[in-house]
Amino acid sequence: MASGTLDNLPKDLRNEIEHLERLFTVDGAKLKEVTNHFVHELEKGLSVQGGSIPMNPTWVMSFPDGNETGTYLALDMGGTNLRVCQVTLTETKSEFDIIQSKYRMPEELKTGDAEELWEYIADCLMQFIETHHGDPTKLDALPLGFTFSYPATQNYIDEGILQRWTKGFDIAGVEGHNVVPMFEAALQRRGVPIKLTALINDTTGTLIASAYTDPKMRIGCIFGTGCNAAYMENCGSIPKLAHMNLPPDMPMAINCEWGAFDNEHKVLPRTPYDVIIDKDSPRPGQQSFEKMVAGLYLGEIFRLVLVDLHDNQEIKIFPGQDIAKLRKAYSLDSSFLSLIEEDPFENLSETFELFQTKLGLTPTGPELELIRRTAELIGTRAARLSACGVAAISKKKGYKECHVGADGSVFNKYPNFKARGAQALREILDWPEKADPKEDDPIEILAAEDGSGVGAALIAALTMQRIKQGNMHGILHPENFRTTEPLPA
Numbered sequence: 001m002a003s004g005t006l007d008n009l010p011k012d013l014r015n016e017i018e019h020l021e022r023l024f025t026v027d028g029a030k031l032k033e034v035t036n037h038f039v040h041e042l043e044k045g046l047s048v049q050g051g052s053i054p055m056n057p058t059w060v061m062s063f064p065d066g067n068e069t070g071t072y073l074a075l076d077m078g079g080t081n082l083r084v085c086q087v088t089l090t091e092t093k094s095e096f097d098i099i100q101s102k103y104r105m106p107e108e109l110k111t112g113d114a115e116e117l118w119e120y121i122a123d124c125l126m127q128f129i130e131t132h133h134g135d136p137t138k139l140d141a142l143p144l145g146f147t148f149s150y151p152a153t154q155n156y157i158d159e160g161i162l163q164r165w166t167k168g169f170d171i172a173g174v175e176g177h178n179v180v181p182m183f184e185a186a187l188q189r190r191g192v193p194i195k196l197t198a199l200i201n202d203t204t205g206t207l208i209a210s211a212y213t214d215p216k217m218r219i220g221c222i223f224g225t226g227c228n229a230a231y232m233e234n235c236g237s238i239p240k241l242a243h244m245n246l247p248p249d250m251p252m253a254i255n256c257e258w259g260a261f262d263n264e265h266k267v268l269p270r271t272p273y274d275v276i277i278d279k280d281s282p283r284p285g286q287q288s289f290e291k292m293v294a295g296l297y298l299g300e301i302f303r304l305v306l307v308d309l310h311d312n313q314e315i316k317i318f319p320g321q322d323i324a325k326l327r328k329a330y331s332l333d334s335s336f337l338s339l340i341e342e343d344p345f346e347n348l349s350e351t352f353e354l355f356q357t358k359l360g361l362t363p364t365g366p367e368l369e370l371i372r373r374t375a376e377l378i379g380t381r382a383a384r385l386s387a388c389g390v391a392a393i394s395k396k397k398g399y400k401e402c403h404v405g406a407d408g409s410v411f412n413k414y415p416n417f418k419a420r421g422a423q424a425l426r427e428i429l430d431w432p433e434k435a436d437p438k439e440d441d442p443i444e445i446l447a448a449e450d451g452s453g454v455g456a457a458l459i460a461a462l463t464m465q466r467i468k469q470g471n472m473h474g475i476l477h478p479e480n481f482r483t484t485e486p487l488p489a
């Protein structure tokens, strides 16, 4: 079994670990370089000429003040699950009630047929309505916020032209099209009494939901299957919207779609494993940053390293063993890495069992040390690079102190992700060491409120409010809003 310290490892394994450390470690100077380039790319995305990062205006044009009320439906189509919620923003300031149902997104739908996807979603919604509202034929259309967490061009809040699928989705006939009519057609075919009021990105929902309970919130992030952020810009700083003559100080939430950062491969320290991930993905050349930091890819990077150390490198790990299970692409998800990093035992006995049960492999003690270090390196790199995005938005906006609302499986479940991210922010932004460990950091990444449920409801409420006040910018179907009163709270 494992020796407990890397010093006792055989020399060839130690060399291998040192090699991986060189590949995956991102030092403070590199983080600063990445962040500075990131700031530049955020600005480029807002320009008329555009850049890799889409910087999509969302037509969410204010923060909530906590006094929003009403009951709304919300649908969340994320990377892994489909969730339907009914959210009530109560009369009590900043409070809400929620009922929800989760449906697993069948794997085959992600690469299947568009029609099947929309039918499946319509069925889930119908089920929810029947359970909570009774006979759908007797209902007036209910207002719904649709959290569609993929890059989408929004000329209007109730429109979303899919720029490209991400997170392993690959469904023909949707990219380049407005998904709202497709979604509505399926609802109509099934007789689901729902009217879409807003199409929302999960990051924008996270930003707005978190701001509902915390006025210091400035950025909403998702560190999950995919990775992305949203923040509030002022229209005067969005040259690509200049033709609309919006008041320069009018706020506009921007869905950055920062997963596409550095698609040109100018600054990110990519390893040969990152190159393979990209090449073998359904969209090579896209989502360069996301492919290094997001949950969908962490387990796969790890798997590629191990396969390489068995096949190609001087040292052959797992000699004489059948690694057939390990060869299966995307067979290890980020929770596998979490388990390895969480193994509390000096001899890594839980990792040993994990490898035996899940992969049919029997690692030696030194191999277990290598496995643990590899997981740490990949998890640490993800957290540190993710911090560059947060630092870049903060720098661009001149935020010296603020809160960042974060959600997603990696943020919530991956061991040490938060602490590693906070440490990286400290290095990038040159914060002095804390006098007292309990002191808050100037910019803190905190667990967010439920963006795709509460956030979607708030965005529907805020949009209705602004229409009442006469701000009709970015609304394609005002009639939906005029006739749609929120359900009574």
Ligand code: BGC
Binding pocket: 078, 079, 148, 149, 150, 151, 166, 167, 201, 202, 203, 222, 224, 225, 226, 227, 228, 229, 257, 259, 290
């Ligand atoms: C999508 C974003 C989304 C992020 C987190 C990315 O793949 O492009 O729209 O916000 O994943 O879910």
